Amino acid sequence: MATERRVKTLIIDGRDVAGREDQTILEAAREHGIWIPTLCHLEGLTNVGACRLCLVEVKGMGKLLSACTTTIWEGMEVTTHSERLHRYRRSIIELFLAERNHICAVCVANRRCQLQALALELGVDHVRYPYLYPRFGIDATHDLFVLDHNRCILCTRCIRACSEIEGANTLGMMRRGIHNRVITDLNQPWGESPTCTSCGKCVNVCPVGAISQKGLSVIEGRKEHKFLPYLTMMRGARP
Amino acid sequence: MTRDELKKIGEAEQERIRKYRHQVHVCMASGCHALRSDKVRTGLQAEAKKQGREGEVLVKRVGCLGLCSRGPLVLEDQSRIHTGVAPEEAGTLLRSLGEPEAAGGEPLPLDHPFFKGQRKIVMEHSGAIDPERIEEYIAVGGYEQMLAAIIDMAPEAVIDQVTRSGLRGRGGAGYPTGLKWSTVAKAGGGDKYVICNADEGDPGAFMDRSVMESTPHQLIEGMIIAGYAVGANHGVIYVRAEYPLAIARLEKAIGQAEKMGLLGRNIGATRFSFDLQLRYGAGAFVTGEETALIASVEGRRGTPRSRPPYPAERGLWGRPTLINNVETLANVVPILKNGGDWYAGIGAEKSRGTKVFALVGRVNNVGLIEVPLGITLREIIEGPGGGIPGGRKFKAVQTGGPSGGCIPEASLDLPVDYESLVQAGSIMGSGGMIVMDETSCMVDVAKYFMQFCMSESCGKCIPCRVGTVQMHHLLEKMTTGSATGRDLEMLEELCDLARHASLCGLGQSAPNPVLSTLRYFRDEYLAHIDEKRCPAGVCTMGAGG
Amino acid sequence: MSKPKVATVWLDGCSGCHMSFLDMDERLLALADRMELVYSPLVDAKEYPPAVDIALVEGAVGNEEQARFVRLMRERTRTFVSLGDCAVTSNILAYRNPFPVAAIIERVFAETAEAPVQPGPEVPALLPEARPVHEVIPVDFFVPGCPPSADLIHHVLDELLAGRQPAIKNRFG
Ligand SMILES: Cc1cc2nc3c(=O)[nH]c(=O)nc-3n(C[C@H](O)[C@H](O)[C@H](O)COP(=O)(O)O)c2cc1C
Ligand code: SF4
Ligand code: SF4
Ligand code: SF4
Ligand code: FES
Numbered sequence: 005m006a007t008e009r010r011v012k013t014l015i016i017d018g019r020d021v022a023g024r025e026d027q028t029i030l031e032a033a034r035e036h037g038i039w040i041p042t043l044c045h046l047e048g049l050t051n052v053g054a055c056r057l058c059l060v061e062v063k064g065m066g067k068l069l070s071a072c073t074t075t076i077w078e079g080m081e082v083t084t085h086s087e088r089l090h091r092y093r094r095s096i097i098e099l100f101l102a103e104r105n106h107i108c109a110v111c112v113a114n115r116r117c118q119l120q121a122l123a124l125e126l127g128v129d130h131v132r133y134p135y136l137y138p139r140f141g142i143d144a145t146h147d148l149f150v151l152d153h154n155r156c157i158l159c160t161r162c163i164r165a166c167s168e169i170e171g172a173n174t175l176g177m178m179r180r181g182i183h184n185r186v187i188t189d190l191n192q193p194w195g196e197s198p199t200c201t202s203c204g205k206c207v208n209v210c211p212v213g214a215i216s217q218k219g220l221s222v223i224e225g226r227k228e229h230k231f232l233p234y235l236t237m238m239r240g241a242r243p
Numbered sequence: 244m245t246r247d248e249l250k251k252i253g254e255a256e257q258e259r260i261r262k263y264r265h266q267v268h269v270c271m272a273s274g275c276h277a278l279r280s281d282k283v284r285t286g287l288q289a290e291a292k293k294q295g296r297e298g299e300v301l302v303k304r305v306g307c308l309g310l311c312s313r314g315p316l317v318l319e320d321q322s323r324i325h326t327g328v329a330p331e332e333a334g335t336l337l338r339s340l341g342e343p344e345a346a347g348g349e350p351l352p353l354d355h356p357f358f359k360g361q362r363k364i365v366m367e368h369s370g371a372i373d374p375e376r377i378e379e380y381i382a383v384g385g386y387e388q389m390l391a392a393i394i395d396m397a398p399e400a401v402i403d404q405v406t407r408s409g410l411r412g413r414g415g416a417g418y419p420t421g422l423k424w425s426t427v428a429k430a431g432g433g434d435k436y437v438i439c440n441a442d443e444g445d446p447g448a449f450m451d452r453s454v455m456e457s458t459p460h461q462l463i464e465g466m467i468i469a470g471y472a473v474g475a476n477h478g479v480i481y482v483r484a485e486y487p488l489a490i491a492r493l494e495k496a497i498g499q500a501e502k503m504g505l506l507g508r509n510i511g512a513t514r515f516s517f518d519l520q521l522r523y524g525a526g527a528f529v530t531g532e533e534t535a536l537i538a539s540v541e542g543r544r545g546t547p548r549s550r551p552p553y554p555a556e557r558g559l560w561g562r563p564t565l566i567n568n569v570e571t572l573a574n575v576v577p578i579l580k581n582g583g584d585w586y587a588g589i590g591a592e593k594s595r596g597t598k599v600f601a602l603v604g605r606v607n608n609v610g611l612i613e614v615p616l617g618i619t620l621r622e623i624i625e626g627p628g629g630g631i632p633g634g635r636k637f638k639a640v641q642t643g644g645p646s647g648g649c650i651p652e653a654s655l656d657l658p659v660d661y662e663s664l665v666q667a668g669s670i671m672g673s674g675g676m677i678v679m680d681e682t683s684c685m686v687d688v689a690k691y692f693m694q695f696c697m698s699e700s701c702g703k704c705i706p707c708r709v710g711t712v713q714m715h716h717l718l719e720k721m722t723t724g725s726a727t728g729r730d731l732e733m734l735e736e737l738c739d740l741a742r743h744a745s746l747c748g749l750g751q752s753a754p755n756p757v758l759s760t761l762r763y764f765r766d767e768y769l770a771h772i773d774e775k776r777c778p779a780g781v782c783t784m785g786a787g788g
Numbered sequence: 789m790s791k792p793k794v795a796t797v798w799l800d801g802c803s804g805c806h807m808s809f810l811d812m813d814e815r816l817l818a819l820a821d822r823m824e825l826v827y828s829p830l831v832d833a834k835e836y837p838p839a840v841d842i843a844l845v846e847g848a849v850g851n852e853e854q855a856r857f858v859r860l861m862r863e864r865t866r867t868f869v870s871l872g873d874c875a876v877t878s879n880i881l882a883y884r885n886p887f888p889v890a891a892i893i894e895r896v897f898a899e900t901a902e903a904p905v906q907p908g909p910e911v912p913a914l915l916p917e918a919r920p921v922h923e924v925i926p927v928d929f930f931v932p933g934c935p936p937s938a939d940l941i942h943h944v945l946d947e948l949l950a951g952r953q954p955a956i957k958n959r960f961g
Contacts, residue, residue, distance in 0.1 A: 053548070053746055073548075108873065120960055130920070131877065132733065135920070136712065181711075182700070184702035
């Protein structure tokens with residue numbers, strides 16, 4: 005049984021809200037219907053604070069804080085939307101789109117992609133940074149799934165689902181900086197992975213068109229996330 | 244090991260050394276070592292034997308003597324230093340010992356400006372004792388403070404001395420050390436850890452390496468004291484694998500201290516136990532960031548995580564952890580020895596004590612210096628630095644490495660303290676100090692550091708991972724003459740983004756070299772952009788079309 | 789007062805955006821009353837006119853001729869609109885970008901051709917990469933979509949002809 009948790013009160017965007025002491029700013033905000041954009045966060049997985057879209061201003065703090073990784077405190081005053089935050093968020097979307105080869109028109113995730121949806125939501129109608137056009141491959145060696153590095157935004161949701169939920173630890177990350185790449189096991193082809201259980205959780209948590217089910221075409225990719233909070237609830241523990 | 248036993252060891256060692264008429268100290272830290280000072284040492288030893296003076300001349304391995312660019316260095320009887328000594332000169336050098344006319348290498352008196360402007364606290368015993376013999380460290384009072392602390396002092400009293408000293412972290416950010424210690428001390432019971440950050444990744448920096456190679460026991464003693472003060476029984480030194488000599492000496496020192504019962508269970512017959520492990524970094528700059536370092540020690544990928552929670556609250560294995568830099572910890576013993584108030588009397592208002600700098604670039608004397616904080620940049624460059632060679636004009640000094648900035652001539656009288664450097668658009672950093680003259684192009688310098696941050700970015704967060712690539716691209720355009728005014732706007736915008744949106748200090752400070760050069764040398768950027776001209780003549784404009 | 793002069797241009801693209809333009813169907817007639825289509829794949833004009841009020845550009849900039857042409861257009865055009873993903877993001881044209889041009893020519897004109905040929909001097913040389921139009925010249929409005937719907941194109945033209953700023957909200961793809 006979960007132990008008794010105390011309640012903290014705070015202000016988000018001028019509204020008085022209350023949350024459990026172990027909640028993050030993001031959780032408290034969502035519970036009160038306040039929208040903060042996110043990409044690397046997914047309910048049911050640990051938070052890593054990688055995409056920086058959920059950055060918020062907290063009064064008295066010199067730095068912006070990622071809402072998904074910051075636990076609330078009593079009397080905290082949070083601003084989730086400001087001209088500056090909006091500007092940063094748009095720039096981040098642009099950096100993502102310029103980083104790899106995002107060609108939405110022919111992408112399996114078209115119209116179901118969270119990056120694409122956020123671009124629309126945040127008003128990104130073009131990318132001001134030069135596209136980097138890297139040369140990345142596609143791993144189609146697995147019987148059921150495909151990993152297209154050209155669409156990957158390195159959010160590590162697949163890696164966390166694989167490790168934290170499935171416990172297979174098949175997926176990982178290699179190299180550094182712009183050369184980061186999701187790998188299976190010790191950088192073997194996915195189809196040869198001795199650890200992958202073919203559970204498909206990575207397919208469902210990938211926010212974009214990087215991991216998809218084989219045989220699906222443009223627009224056909226579908227995602228099912230609800231199993232995550234369900235699983236964590238059934239385990240009786242909060243992530 | 245009791246205090247009496249310790250005293251006896253020290254006295255026996257002093258006795259041993261006192262027998263010699265001459266002491267010849269051969270620097271065997273990395274700088275001189277690379278110039279084959281080991282050959283000089285064996286040459287001197289063989290020669291002493293040949294001349295039948297083995298009982299009279301002590302040829303000793305010591306740590307860094309500071310003037311690294313002029314090695315191999317040999318210190319004669321605390322009176323003069325022979326620079327650039329060749330092994331073949333061993334004979335003449337030995338024959339000239341104590342003579343008014345020195346021979347062997349190029350001799351420098353110890354009142355040479357390079358040494359005169361310095362004040363040695365961290366490096367007090369550097370170059371004076373053999374780093375590989377614990378007895379020599381004990382002979383200069385080593386481990387006395389540690390035993391005194393754990394036997395006579397309450398942990399709070401130890402922290403109080405450190406707090407009073409005003410010591411601030413030497414790893415870069417300058418966080419008050421006493422405050423950090425008391426936070427960890429107050430953190431809940433159970434296992435706690437002390438980590439020494441010896442990852443030293445700034446290009447051109449070698450302060451920490453020198454401390455580890457020269458006086459490893461001073462660092463170890465500082466760590467034990469820190470452990471006692473904060474209630475930690477386990478210590479980890481995270482040292483980069485590129486420092487084999489430092490690692491070898493630390494390993495040896497840990498073994499020696501354990502053997503003497505100065506490290507391990509029930510130190511000094513008290514109930515306090517402290518063990519120490521070495522962990523090796525695999526050559527990434529970002530693992531110097533504390534949370535990435537901890538991840539690496541735990542065997543995970545060395546990437547940072549967002550703070551809070553800070554390591555003081557949740558660090559190694561989720562336990563409260565004190566993480567301090569090598570130089571910070573090396574200051575602890577002298578502070579306890581002379582008192583926090585003594586230390587607070589040295590240096591500047593909010594930046595107490597001394598700081599070790601790796602002085603490199605266009606100065607006559609390149610090497611490692613230790614100076615009181617509050618000294619001006621001009622005093623450093625013209626004093627120990629010996630001015631700019633070749634009659635060229637000074638242009639800027641870069642401090643803080645890839646996280647720092649360039650300070651122009653107009654600010655040369657700036658006192659070197661944490662706040663002044665930040666106000667000037669740079670940071671103290673870990674102690675790198677690169678002097679540049681008129682032959683350096685500031686846009687090119689900014690590009691160099693951006694290139695560094697770009698290749699060292701861990702890639703976890705997007706503003707740094709892709710932001711640095713985009714910024715580097717814009718700087719590349721500027722240095723090849725294909726940039727427009729719009730590119731400058733974009734650069735400034737990306738600097739703002741990386742600074743405020745990146746997850747860790749690497750990305751947050753990556754724009755600093757650009758921002759500080761833009762602040763003082765905007766003309767130079769504009770010349771590159773508007774006139775397609777590089778005033779320093781460094782960039783080959785038009786190459787990138 | 790003369791009617792605003794409008795141009796539509798087809799660069800590296802599949803002409804889908806122009807198809808979408810034509811999909812405005814009967815609304816085209818109403819628009820025709822309010823504007824003069826001075827240059828377009830749909831009209832017979834060889835030269836880009838000296839003064840154009842509104843230009844809609846489909847396609848990425850993929851070769852030297854296109855780069856020269858958009859620069860000329862920009863000089864002669866008041867309001868410049870990137871129409872569709874290829875113009876805005878370079879879209880599928882970007883598929884070739886990670887590969888060297890010589891390798892692409894070799895692949896397309898030699899390896900996979902029944903009768904291998906080499907493109908002659910009359911074919912404009914490919915740029916190293918197909919680029920979005922705004923990386924070559926400044927663009928005033930962006931209409932994402934592959935293709936943008938006829939409704940959206942109508943809205944954009946309708947507003948611009950009325951001297952207002954169009955409110956464009958459409959996803960890539
Ligand atoms: C990218 C990055 C690299 C760092 N590298 C080092 C380093 O090499 N050595 C070090 O002591 N501190 C380094 N730091 C600072 C540490 O995170 C930490 O603040 C420091 O070790 C704390 O010790 P101090 O309080 O004694 O300075 C680095 C920080 C960042 C953001
Ligand atoms: S992953 Fe999303 S943004 Fe990228 S191409 Fe596919 S739909 Fe577009
Ligand atoms: S494959 Fe998908 S889930 Fe995994 S890191 Fe890339 S974008 Fe994220
Ligand atoms: S700022 Fe750079 S180094 Fe730090 S977490 Fe982000 S990507 Fe990694
Ligand atoms: S959702 Fe918080 S940083 Fe990505």
